[in-house]
Amino acid sequence: xxxxxxxxxxxxxxxxxxxxxxxxxxxxxxxxxxxxxxxxxxxxxxxxxxxxxxxxxxxxxxxxxxxxxxxxxxxxxxxxxxxxxxxxxxxxxxxxxxxxxxxxxxxxxxxxxxxxxxxxxxxxxxxxxxxxxxxxxxxxxxxxxxxxxxxxxxx
Amino acid sequence: xxxxxxxxxxxxxxxxxxxxxxxxxxxxxxxxxxxxxxxxxxxxxxxxxxxxxxxxxxxxxxxxxxxxxxxxxxxxxxxxxxxxxxxxxxxxxxxxxxxxxxxxxxxxxxxxxxxxxxxxxxxxxxxxxxxxxxxxxxxxxxxxxxxxxxxxxxxxxxxxxxxxxxxxxxxxxxxxxxxxxxxxxxxxxxxxxxxxxxxxxxxxxxxxxxxxxxxxxxxxxxxxxxxxxxxxxxxxxxxxxxxxxxxxxxxxxxxxxxxxxxxxxxxxxxxxxxxxxxxxxxxxxxxxxxxxxxxxxxxxxxxxxxxxxxxxxxxxxxxxxxxxxxxxxxxxxxxxxxxxxxxxxxxxxxxxxxxxxxxxxxxxxxxxxxxxxxxxxxxxxxxxxxxxxxxxxxxxxxxxxxxxxxxxxxxxxxxxxxxxxxxxxxxxxxxxxxxxxxxxxxxxxxxxxxxxxxxxxxxxxxxxxxxxxxxxxxxxxxxxxxxxxxxxxxxxxxxxxxxxxxxxxxxxxxxxxxxxxxxxxxxxxxxxxxxxxxxxxxxxxxxxxxxxxxxxxxxxxxxxxxxxxxxxxxxxxxxxxxxxxxxxxxxxxxxxxxxxxxxxxxxxxxxxxxxxxxxxxxxxxxxxxxxxxxxxxxxxxxxxxxxxxxxxxxxxxxxxxxxxxxxxxxxxxxxxxxxxxxxxxxxxxxxxxxxxxxxxxxxxx
Ligand code: FES
Ligand code: FES
Numbered sequence: 028x029x030x031x032x033x034x035x036x037x038x039x040x041x042x043x044x045x046x047x048x049x050x051x052x053x054x055x056x057x058x059x060x061x062x063x064x065x066x067x068x069x070x071x072x073x074x075x076x077x078x079x080x081x082x083x084x085x086x087x088x089x090x091x092x093x094x095x096x097x098x099x100x101x102x103x104x105x106x107x108x109x110x111x112x113x114x115x116x117x118x119x120x121x122x123x124x125x126x127x128x129x130x131x132x133x134x135x136x137x138x139x140x141x142x143x144x145x146x147x148x149x150x151x152x153x154x155x156x157x158x159x160x161x162x163x164x165x166x167x168x169x170x171x172x173x174x175x176x177x178x179x180x181x182x
Numbered sequence: 183x184x185x186x187x188x189x190x191x192x193x194x195x196x197x198x199x200x201x202x203x204x205x206x207x208x209x210x211x212x213x214x215x216x217x218x219x220x221x222x223x224x225x226x227x228x229x230x231x232x233x234x235x236x237x238x239x240x241x242x243x244x245x246x247x248x249x250x251x252x253x254x255x256x257x258x259x260x261x262x263x264x265x266x267x268x269x270x271x272x273x274x275x276x277x278x279x280x281x282x283x284x285x286x287x288x289x290x291x292x293x294x295x296x297x298x299x300x301x302x303x304x305x306x307x308x309x310x311x312x313x314x315x316x317x318x319x320x321x322x323x324x325x326x327x328x329x330x331x332x333x334x335x336x337x338x339x340x341x342x343x344x345x346x347x348x349x350x351x352x353x354x355x356x357x358x359x360x361x362x363x364x365x366x367x368x369x370x371x372x373x374x375x376x377x378x379x380x381x382x383x384x385x386x387x388x389x390x391x392x393x394x395x396x397x398x399x400x401x402x403x404x405x406x407x408x409x410x411x412x413x414x415x416x417x418x419x420x421x422x423x424x425x426x427x428x429x430x431x432x433x434x435x436x437x438x439x440x441x442x443x444x445x446x447x448x449x450x451x452x453x454x455x456x457x458x459x460x461x462x463x464x465x466x467x468x469x470x471x472x473x474x475x476x477x478x479x480x481x482x483x484x485x486x487x488x489x490x491x492x493x494x495x496x497x498x499x500x501x502x503x504x505x506x507x508x509x510x511x512x513x514x515x516x517x518x519x520x521x522x523x524x525x526x527x528x529x530x531x532x533x534x535x536x537x538x539x540x541x542x543x544x545x546x547x548x549x550x551x552x553x554x555x556x557x558x559x560x561x562x563x564x565x566x567x568x569x570x571x572x573x574x575x576x577x578x579x580x581x582x583x584x585x586x587x588x589x590x591x592x593x594x595x596x597x598x599x600x601x602x603x604x605x606x607x608x609x610x611x612x613x614x615x616x617x618x619x620x621x622x623x624x625x626x627x628x629x630x631x632x633x634x635x636x637x638x639x640x641x642x643x644x645x646x647x648x649x650x651x652x653x654x655x656x657x658x659x660x661x662x663x664x665x666x667x668x669x670x671x672x673x674x675x676x677x678x679x680x681x682x683x684x685x686x687x688x689x690x691x692x693x694x695x696x697x698x699x700x701x702x703x704x705x706x707x708x709x710x711x712x713x714x715x716x717x718x719x720x721x722x723x724x725x726x727x728x729x730x731x732x733x734x735x736x737x738x739x740x741x742x743x744x745x746x747x748x749x750x751x752x753x754x755x756x757x758x759x760x761x762x763x764x765x766x767x768x769x770x771x772x773x774x775x776x777x778x779x780x781x782x783x784x785x786x787x788x789x790x791x792x793x794x795x796x797x798x799x800x801x802x803x804x805x806x807x808x809x810x811x812x813x814x815x816x817x818x819x820x821x822x823x824x825x826x827x828x829x830x831x832x833x834x835x836x837x838x839x840x841x842x843x844x845x846x847x848x849x850x851x852x853x854x855x856x857x858x859x860x861x862x863x864x865x866x867x868x869x870x871x872x873x874x875x876x877x878x879x880x881x882x883x
Binding site: 057058059060062063064065066067069070072099100101104112113116117120122123124125126127128129132147150151152154155156157158159160161162163164165166167168 | 189191192194195196197198199200201202203204205207208210346347348349350351398399400401402403433434645646647648778779781782785786787788789790811812813817818819820821823825826
């Protein structure tokens with residue numbers, strides 16, 4: 028049994044400590060924000076925040092988040108920051124198939140928490156662990172840039 | 183009134199952003215079982231025996247004997263749903279084991295032992311001798327052209343596999359409705375009615391006893407054109423046997439190893455030149471790896487051959503293609519569908535000839551461009567305006583191509599060297615030949631509800647390309663009602679007529695036109711507050727030279743979309759690494775239905791094309807795909823791209839809705855040769871093969 032804070036609530040997972048965090052989130056807690064794109068830490072589709080930092084939940088054992096704070100898209104999507112990102116992603120045309128997007132949003136949030144006014148280079152770097160096959164990235168980069176500008180003070 | 187091309191928020195934006203969109207892996211059905219495959223470990227063998235471990239209660243093993251007709255229908259039906267007597271490639275499915283616990287299912291698969299009697303296997307295109315299929319066409323008198331040639335230039339090009347690498351792997355959930363004797367399949371797919379006919383064929387069911395529902399699909403790019411039919415049959419077979427819904431999700435390595443890819447090809451070209459350097463005759467002899475089962479190879483190859491002479495008018499032609507049978511994974515559809523191989527070859531050939539003649543590649547191309555009214559290689563006609571001159575003008579303005587070309591052509595020294603390359607290309611819009619009229623016969627419906635909302639009922643899928651939005655915009659614009667008043671759901675074959683597959687850049691041009699027509703008719707009879715319905719069907723009334731596949735003659739496409747790419751880069755001569763400095767794309771896709779969506783198509787397509795030309799290296803070794811993960815098969819990341827310059831040339835096509843033509847595939851087709859040309863200028867060398875990885879660049883030094 029492992030206790031941690033998931034999207035603002037203290038919870039207890041019944042799964043064994045070596046279970047992949049991704050399986051706990053999707054299987055035990057029914058969250059669909061984190062996706063599995065590779066299962067090997069290469070694509071970022073499963074990205075979540077652990078104590079505010081970006082983690083690939085597919086290669087994070089449950090035991091590693093004991094006592095920590097885990098945030099998935101579900102725990103972020105009611106925030107002001109999310110609403111702004113949602114608008115900027117729409118205005119930039121940053122979403123195609125959408126499969127990479129929950130991970131991209133969490134990566135964007137992790138980046139903006141760290142660097143509220145990132146340069147283009149910093150955004151590219153911040154999102155470089157998240158693969159997207161549809162968009163060619165540039166429209167996602169624009170969206171994040173737009174959010175950083177408009178969200179002055181939010182992050 | 184605003185032009186239709188003014189962007190709107192996509193229909194599915196919020197749902198996808200917020201993680202609420204339901205992809206196949208997010209589905210939960212009561213009693214649903216997990217599954218895993220036992221797959222062939224060898225490229226070619228007879229199956230002598232299968233030793234299954236004892237299956238606990240509630241676990242099932244599913245094989246070909248569980249399927250009334252163990253053949254998967256896709257153009258032909260040679261491929262079994264599960265290999266029963268003989269395996270033809272590594273990774274071919276032999277059994278599916280399903281049950282309530284995922285780990286147990288995997289363990290049972292690992293414990294299953296298949297006894298093979300190995301047979302000789304053909305594990306590379308080079309050694310293949312069996313021709314699966316082939317086509318050829320001829321024009322003029324090549325022999326005389328070559329006899330009278332001032333110079334003959336011969337080159338052989340090679341292109342590798344390319345993996346679609348959609349981020350959502352292939353997935354399906356099969357259900358068997360025992361009471362009705364009905365097969366139901368949910369999944370990630372491009373073509374619900376392809377899956378529908380495959381299920382009818384394999385389970386010997388009539389139309390009304392098969393239902394296929396597309397779930398939100400995480401990218402396709404051709405990879406979910408035919409493969410979901412096979413997966414669908416496998417899932418339904420398991421559901422039928424177990425009496426439970428069965429979910430199949432391929433893991434990434436499995437997906438990369440066993441799903442269809444872009445055909446590797448060897449393209450041999452001979453060009454006859456006159457004194458001024460004009461190409462007077464061209465011979466192209468193209469070999470492609472068809473894999474173990476041909477699948478879509480025939481239609482892919484047709485497109486390759488039709489693209490073999492590029493955007494040039496060449497009067498004497500011998501074009502020949504053969505697809506070779508190997509004991510390798512099947513190849514199939516990938517955005518561009520056979521054209522990227524041919525455009526890489528012809529565009530690179532043009533650059534090499536120009537270089538040998540000491541003229542600039544652009545001025546050399548200018549001696550050969552086709553224009554409206556010219557005959558195509560197969561005796562059809564370029565019926566519509568060919569906007570190459572405007573595209574070049576636009577590209578020069580954005581990229582300063584000619585000035586930079588001249589600058590980088592001067593001798594360079596030092597570790598970092600620059601180059602710039604251009605490619606010009608087309609994409610034949612829609613299906614090759616007469617398929618639209620003879621086989622697809624697309625139908626769709628507009629249904630108006632009493633509350634005056636209008637639903638589009640069509641089988642076309644949105645896999646990220648924005649079809650729900652563009653379709654809705656067309657209907658809303660014609661009906662003159664708010665875009666929010668249009669409903670469009672993921673297709674369910676119980677609800678939607680067959681408006682054809684979502685392939686070949688056909689949906690918007692062909693079915694979008696049907697929506698436009700249906701909406702005009704609905705508008706004419708519109709009665710507020712009343713439920714009304716309009717059905718519209720494809721008809722062909724344009725002027726054309728009828729396509730004859732036997733003679734490979736006539737108009738293969740109703741029209742063409744046109745593209746131009748420029749790539750500028752810097753090469754590190756020590757490591758062979760390149761840094762992109764600029765990438766530009768100019769496209770004619772008729773009239774753009776949504777500027778932002780179209781820009782997304784261009785951005786994404788270009789990067790897939792650059793990946794194809796530069797880093798996406800995949801090969802089979804002893805019959806096994808070597809690079810089957812994102813660690814080994816590298817696709818571009820956000821660090822590998824620059825801010826592309828994109829522009830569109832407005833060139834209305836009267837048979838498309840609001841003047842639109844095919845768009846999705848075009849954007850990938852020309853990036854690889856432009857990239858290669860830039861590397862060639864920077865390095866001062868000619869290359870004959872893509873992907874042009876840093877290793878290959880260095881090896882040539
Ligand atoms: S699924 Fe975790 S990184 Fe790809
Ligand atoms: S939008 Fe499809 S993978 Fe990013």
